[in-house]
Amino acid sequence: MNSTDTPLAKADLAALVAGDIETGSFVNLGIGQPTLVADHLTPEQHVTLHTENGMLGMGRAAVGDEIDPDLINAGKIPVVENPGAAYFHHADSFAMMRGGHLDVCVLGAFQVSVRGDLANWSTGAPDAIPAVGGAMDLAIGARQTWVMMTLFGKDGTPKIVTDLTYPATGVTCVSRVYTPEAVFLVDPETGLSVRETHGPSIDELSERMGLELRPT
Amino acid sequence: MNSTDTPLAKADLAALVAGDIETGSFVNLGIGQPTLVADHLTPEQHVTLHTENGMLGMGRAAVGDEIDPDLINAGKIPVVENPGAAYFHHADSFAMMRGGHLDVCVLGAFQVSVRGDLANWSTGAPDAIPAVGGAMDLAIGARQTWVMMTLFGKDGTPKIVTDLTYPATGVTCVSRVYTPEAVFLVDPETGLSVRETHGPSIDELSERMGLELRPT
Amino acid sequence: MARFTDSAAQAVADVKDGATVLIGGFGAAGQPVELIEALLEQGSTGLTVVNNNAGNGEVGLAALIGAGRVAKMICSFPRQSDSQIFDAAYRAGKVQLELVPQGTLAERIRAGGAGIGGFFTPTGYGTPLAEGKETRVIDGRGQVFESPIRADVALVKALTADRLGNLVYRKTARNFGPVMAAAAEHAIVQVSNVVDVGGLDPEVIVTPGIYVDTVVEIPHPSAPVSA
Amino acid sequence: MARFTDSAAQAVADVKDGATVLIGGFGAAGQPVELIEALLEQGSTGLTVVNNNAGNGEVGLAALIGAGRVAKMICSFPRQSDSQIFDAAYRAGKVQLELVPQGTLAERIRAGGAGIGGFFTPTGYGTPLAEGKETRVIDGRGQVFESPIRADVALVKALTADRLGNLVYRKTARNFGPVMAAAAEHAIVQVSNVVDVGGLDPEVIVTPGIYVDTVVEIPHPSAPVSA
Numbered sequence: 001m002n003s004t005d006t007p008l009a010k011a012d013l014a015a016l017v018a019g020d021i022e023t024g025s026f027v028n029l030g031i032g033q034p035t036l037v038a039d040h041l042t043p044e045q046h047v048t049l050h051t052e053n054g055m056l057g058m059g060r061a062a063v064g065d066e067i068d069p070d071l072i073n074a075g076k077i078p079v080v081e082n083p084g085a086a087y088f089h090h091a092d093s094f095a096m097m098r099g100g101h102l103d104v105c106v107l108g109a110f111q112v113s114v115r116g117d118l119a120n121w122s123t124g125a126p127d128a129i130p131a132v133g134g135a136m137d138l139a140i141g142a143r144q145t146w147v148m149m150t151l152f153g154k155d156g157t158p159k160i161v162t163d164l165t166y167p168a169t170g171v172t173c174v175s176r177v178y179t180p181e182a183v184f185l186v187d188p189e190t191g192l193s194v195r196e197t198h199g200p201s202i203d204e205l206s207e208r209m210g211l212e213l214r215p216t
Numbered sequence: 217m218n219s220t221d222t223p224l225a226k227a228d229l230a231a232l233v234a235g236d237i238e239t240g241s242f243v244n245l246g247i248g249q250p251t252l253v254a255d256h257l258t259p260e261q262h263v264t265l266h267t268e269n270g271m272l273g274m275g276r277a278a279v280g281d282e283i284d285p286d287l288i289n290a291g292k293i294p295v296v297e298n299p300g301a302a303y304f305h306h307a308d309s310f311a312m313m314r315g316g317h318l319d320v321c322v323l324g325a326f327q328v329s330v331r332g333d334l335a336n337w338s339t340g341a342p343d344a345i346p347a348v349g350g351a352m353d354l355a356i357g358a359r360q361t362w363v364m365m366t367l368f369g370k371d372g373t374p375k376i377v378t379d380l381t382y383p384a385t386g387v388t389c390v391s392r393v394y395t396p397e398a399v400f401l402v403d404p405e406t407g408l409s410v411r412e413t414h415g416p417s418i419d420e421l422s423e424r425m426g427l428e429l430r431p432t
Numbered sequence: 433m434a435r436f437t438d439s440a441a442q443a444v445a446d447v448k449d450g451a452t453v454l455i456g457g458f459g460a461a462g463q464p465v466e467l468i469e470a471l472l473e474q475g476s477t478g479l480t481v482v483n484n485n486a487g488n489g490e491v492g493l494a495a496l497i498g499a500g501r502v503a504k505m506i507c508s509f510p511r512q513s514d515s516q517i518f519d520a521a522y523r524a525g526k527v528q529l530e531l532v533p534q535g536t537l538a539e540r541i542r543a544g545g546a547g548i549g550g551f552f553t554p555t556g557y558g559t560p561l562a563e564g565k566e567t568r569v570i571d572g573r574g575q576v577f578e579s580p581i582r583a584d585v586a587l588v589k590a591l592t593a594d595r596l597g598n599l600v601y602r603k604t605a606r607n608f609g610p611v612m613a614a615a616a617e618h619a620i621v622q623v624s625n626v627v628d629v630g631g632l633d634p635e636v637i638v639t640p641g642i643y644v645d646t647v648v649e650i651p652h653p654s655a656p657v658s659a
Numbered sequence: 660m661a662r663f664t665d666s667a668a669q670a671v672a673d674v675k676d677g678a679t680v681l682i683g684g685f686g687a688a689g690q691p692v693e694l695i696e697a698l699l700e701q702g703s704t705g706l707t708v709v710n711n712n713a714g715n716g717e718v719g720l721a722a723l724i725g726a727g728r729v730a731k732m733i734c735s736f737p738r739q740s741d742s743q744i745f746d747a748a749y750r751a752g753k754v755q756l757e758l759v760p761q762g763t764l765a766e767r768i769r770a771g772g773a774g775i776g777g778f779f780t781p782t783g784y785g786t787p788l789a790e791g792k793e794t795r796v797i798d799g800r801g802q803v804f805e806s807p808i809r810a811d812v813a814l815v816k817a818l819t820a821d822r823l824g825n826l827v828y829r830k831t832a833r834n835f836g837p838v839m840a841a842a843a844e845h846a847i848v849q850v851s852n853v854v855d856v857g858g859l860d861p862e863v864i865v866t867p868g869i870y871v872d873t874v875v876e877i878p879h880p881s882a883p884v885s886a
Contacts, residue, residue: 024660026869046660048823048869052534053458053604056867057823069460069655070605076459084823084856086864087603089610089638090458091542094535098555098774099841101869117558129519130531131511137535137555141774171558171574240433242642262433264596264642268761269685269831272640273596285687286832292686299630300596302637303830305837305865306685307769310762314547314782315614317642333785345746346758347738353762353782357547387785387801539775548766549797552776570776570806579797600862635827636863 007180007199015040017106017148017178021047025103028052030138031075033148034106048082050102052134054093057085074134094134097141105142107135109149109174110166111159114211116174116186118147119166132169139170151179151209158209160184160192181205185216223396223415231256233322233364233394237263241319244268246354247291249364250322264298266318268350270309273301290350310350313357321358323351325365325390326382327375330427332390332402334363335382348385355386367395367425374425376400376408397421401432434597434644436626440470443620443648447476447585450503454541454586454612455483455493462605464589464622465654468492471587477501482541482581484534484608486510486518497521506581508534533561536578538611543580545614545643550579586616589653590639593623594632597641606638613643620646624653661824661871663853667697670847670875674703674812677730681768681813681839682710682720689832691816691849692881695719698814704728709768709808711761711835713737713745724748733808735761760788763805765838770807772841772870777806813843816880817866820850821859824868833865840870847873851880 008016010033018040021027028050029035038060041047049058051073058073059080067078088096096102111119121135122128139145152158160177176195177184182205183195193216194202206213224232226249234256237243244266245251254276257263265274267289274289275296283294304312312318327335337351338344355361368374376393392411393400398421399411409432410418422429437443444467447453453471457463472495479502486505487494494517496502505527510518521527532540533555543551556562557574566577588609590599599621601609613619621639626649664670671694674680680698684690699722706729713732714721721744723729732754737745748754759767760782770778783789784801793804815836817826826848828836840846848866853876 048660050869051604053461054607055604056869057861068603070462070603072459072461072604081603081861084821084825084859084868085861086825086867087601087606087861088867089606090534090538090608091611094538095769095773095775095841096867096869098535098539098553099772100774101772101841122560129511129515129522130529131509132531132533132561133509134534136533136559136561140554140557141535168559264433266642267831269688270834271831272642273634284830286689286830288686288688288831297634297830300594300598300632300641301634302598302640303634303828303833304640305833306761306765306835307838310765311542311546311548311614312640312642314762314766314780315545316547317545317614338787345738345742345749346756347736348758348760348788349736350761352760352786352788356781356784357762384786539773543778546766547781549779549781549795549800549802551770551778554774554776568776573776575776602862633863635829636860 003196004198010036013148013178013180017146021045021104026050026056026101028097028102028105028138028142030105030107032108034108035075037106050096052093052097052138054088054090055085057082094137097137100141100143102142104144104146105138106146106148107138109147109159111161111164112147112174112177113161113164114192116172117164118169118174119164121169122167124167135169139173144175145173146176146178147174148178151181160209160211219412220414226252229364229394229396233362237261237320242266242272242317244313244318244321244354244358246321246323248324250324251291253322266312268309268313268354270304270306271301273298310353313353316357316359318358320360320362321354322362322364323354325363325375327377327380328363328390328393329377329380330408332388333380334385334390335380337385338383340383351385355389360391361389362392362394363390364394367397376425376427434641434647436647438649440466440622440648440650441473443467443646444470444474447471447474449476450478451476451584452480452482454583454616455481456586456588456607456609456612458484458604458607462589462607462609463492464587465492466650467587467620467622467648468496472496472499478503480504480506482506482583484508485512486515488512488514490517494518497527500526502527504528504530506530506532508532508537531561538608540578540581541608541611541615544582545611548580550577552577581615583616584618586612586619588613588619588621590621590623592625592627592632593621593647594627595629597644597647598632598637599639599644600632600636601638610639613639618645619643620648622648622650622653624651625649661868661874663874665876667693667849667875667877668700670694670873671697671701674698674701676703677705678703678811679707679709681810681843682708683815683834683836683839685711685831685834689816689834689836690719691814692719693877694814694847694849694875695723699723699726705730707731707733709733709810711735712739713742715739715741717744721745724754727753729754731755731757733757733759735759735764758788765835767805767808768835768838768842771809772838775807777804779804808842810843811845813839813846815840815846815848817848817850819852819854819859820848820874821854822856824871824874825859825864826866826871827859827863828865837866840866845872846870847875849875849877849880851878852876
């Protein structure tokens with residue numbers, strides 16, 4: 001089991017995720033923290049990025065004169081086009097997603113259950129105006145859905161839970177959870193396990209999370 | 217009511233159908249007799265022909281050096297491309313059809329019922345190998361489905377019937393039937409009526425067909 | 433057959449009260465700014481509007497909502513940092529909201545144009561957005577039944593039209609345009625330029641002219657609202 | 660990521676007995692002749708083959724059926740003037756037939772690639788091909804429930820690939836290619852030429868490389884079987 005003495009910084013966590021993506025993969029990086037993963041992909045990995053508003057071969061954020069209002073990503077940030085890119089319409093783009101053609105989708109989350117249920121679209125606050133965007137499509141579409149998030153909320157509440165308390169985005173869809181303190185795998189048969197820790201031991205995590213944990 | 221003294225020849229019937237197509241229409245002409253209609257469309261009509269194997273703007277049959285194995289119609293006949301043509305894949309082509317975007321589809325038939333049910337894909341012979349092609353999609357797809365056929369079989373049996381005896385291609389889908397002896401309209405509310413005759417009178421047709429007939 | 437005009441006002445003149453209107457665009461890209469502004473001027477009301485978002489800032493779709501002209505929004509992401517006009521109208525009960533996952537929204541519109549009566553999708557299964565909907569387990573996977581969206585009118589932005597109404601788009605501004613044009617009785621498209629018949633390669637046409645009813649040439653479209 | 664080879668034999672080497680194989684083409688146009696011949700050589704058996712037709716003449720798909728390698732055909736139009744090999748095999752009970760209306764066939768394959776669990780279509784309602792199928796009246800129109808088609812392998816012919824596997828097609832040879840490539844676990848594509856990355860305009864790519872697993876360059880493909 002890989003391990004470091006302290007929890008990973010955001011950039012190190014993004015680098016860890018990037019390093020786990022197989023050569024030649026097609027990947028969608030969700031809005032927020034997952035976008036950092038792109039900075040750590042190497043040219044040798046030949047990873048093609050998908051953005052659900054209709055493009056494969058999305059490049060880095062556009063700067064200066066590169067900015068083109070017709071070329072944006074799902075976060076509505078101007079980006080550049082990589083060589084070999086392709087454009088397609090929204091239904092074709094989500095068909096690509098829903099049809100299981102993307103190898104990996106990396107998403108942020110409010111909560112993940114021990115069975116891989118995901119909550120990342122709504123806190124369920126009674127006065128909130130609901131908005132889902134592509135979250136539910138992304139959650140269930142890729143061959144593997146990975147979550148990148150803090151393991152604990154600001155108040156210390158664990159975000160990996162026995163049962164979601166926030167509204168679900170998708171059920172049994174998450175296969176990995178990357179957090180600063182540990183990387184968790186979720187197997188549909190055998191459930192949650194810990195692939196590696198950074199800082200706390202498995203026993204310490206188990207106590208803080210209120211869950212029985214085991215190494216992978 | 218338009219009328220001539222004798223039943224229409226094939227070419228005249230095709231010309232009649234062609235003349236009934238409104239300016240600017242998008243039209244699919246089925247395999248067989250309906251393909252003759254194309255010869256009678258005028259440039260002023262600006263009719264765009266669809267072929268369900270993935271093309272709008274289909275032109276006439278290709279001859280000599282124009283023949284290109286990658287450019288064929290639904291009958292697998294080499295054709296030419298008109299200016300302003302567009303190509304698309306099979307699912308998009310039938311989406312165009314099924315979505316009701318074509319103004320008129322002209323088909324051949326074995327039988328049409330007085331309610332506009334169509335039989336044109338199978339005689340139901342017990343030893344026949346069934347084959348349907350695009351017939352069922354075409355029957356129900358266009359805004360108007362017109363049939364071009366002989367009114368009587370070789371044995372004199374009328375082909376407009378109270379109830380189909382051949383297997384159906386589609387139900388309540390035919391709105392007009394062009395035959396050498398008469399043009400029939402089928403209204404979903406009021407049923408079958410005769411728009412014009414060529415040769416026999418309505419009374420004579422009524423007797424030969426064994427149906428009560430009325431003018432439109 | 434497509435009609436051509438250089439007047440956005442004329443293009444939207446026939447939109448009726450109570451119409452369902454598909455509006456293209458995802459963020460700034462593909463937003464038919466001039467057509468939306470013309471619709472605002474035109475005055476029809478009680479509209480059901482389908483768009484990925486529900487307006488932002490004070491102009492365009494937000495202004496349409498602010499003017500009380502939208503009875504219902506069908507969208508995936510109404511809440512944004514600057515969606516204050518929709519937020520206020522929604523909280524005041526002045527506009528209904530049908531929230532649809534983005535891919536399901538695109539597929540429902542595609543189904544509308546394609547004559548599909550409805551479909552099962554795994555998206556949303558087991559979530560609050562599946563509540564009240566028919567579900568079914570197909571090949572071991574939970575799925576939700578979704579219905580097609582058809583509309584009276586679509587407002588779409590493309591790059592170039594030929595004189596038959598064939599369209600090409602530009603980069604990610606393509607987004608909802610092709611499926612929306614196909615799902616509307618009357619598709620109104622603003623383009624930056626119009627070319628003669630034969631001016632577009634038949635292999636690269638994205639929206640065939642059969643889906644296009646009115647083309648408005650707007651050579652220098654406004655900088656769209658930014659998000 | 661797409662692999663490249665100049666050997667059709669190598670491209671089809673991994674097809675397993677019992678596999679479902681989508682074969683592109685409508686008539687001569689888009690028929691992947693060299694790939695079909697390589698599959699004939701390769702020897703896998705008990706195949707379910709999806710194609711618009713069921714072979715004609717004595718070569719290609721007809722030869723595959725004649726060699727007893729096809730357990731089941733899913734197609735819209737098996738019976739042709741020169742489909743004698745299929746006809747004989749079918750009458751002898753050596754090959755099963757699932758007859759599907761052509762547009763429903765294309766849409767079922769599209770659904771397979773798009774992750775749709777099934778859909779309702781008006782095509783075939785009230786006909787013998789709807790017998791035994793779930794039906795439903797939607798908005799006053801009878802509709803038939805149809806299931807997606809997914810496959811282990813697709814054999815497709817395109818015009819040009821770039822080194823990422825992005826594809827463009829030629830004229831009506833496009834036909835089933837794009838939906839078949841998307842609906843197969845392993846899409847094998849023969850192209851007339853391969854260009855460098857950047858050699859295809861991103862606006863005109865019909866099949867993005869994500870759908871393509873193996874590309875075989877066959878610069879001068881055989882004159883295909885004629886119907």
